[in-house]
């Protein structure tokens with residue numbers, strides 16, 4: 001078995017560490033370094049809901065920058081990366097047009113995720129097909145056996161005459 005099968009590179013949205021995860025398990029994968037979820041949205045990163053008002057977005061961002069600002073975390077590379085990430089998230093979510101475009105991409109991602117999940121039962125279908133195939137094979141073999149026996153019986157009857 002190839003362990004790397006289905007694995008993809010996912011860059012952590014918080015600290016930008018490169019992680020290799022199974023794309024099917026992305027919704028429960030966390031970053032190997034900072035332990036934040038790899039599928040975090042900009043909303044998750046700012047700790048707000050999807051319908052947060054512009055005021056809330058600003059309030060949360062200012063609270064977070066107080067925590068992660070490079071001036072307060074000198075020499076902390078991780079803090080700097082987080083600061084850059086939340087600033088990027090804030091730039092997108094504080095611009096109504098960019099936020100709308102971002103919401104659209106999130107919706108598309110959700111749809112593909114749902115499609116991927118609904119595709120899973122196909123495996124059991126395959127198993128069912130395999131069982132049906134085996135059953136059909138049995139019927140064919142039994143029919144052939146019956147035909148051979150009828151042929152033998154016919155030959156025997158001819159010899160007796």
Ligand SMILES: [Zn+2]
Pocket residue numbers: 012013014015016017031032033034035036
């Ligand atoms: Zn991380």
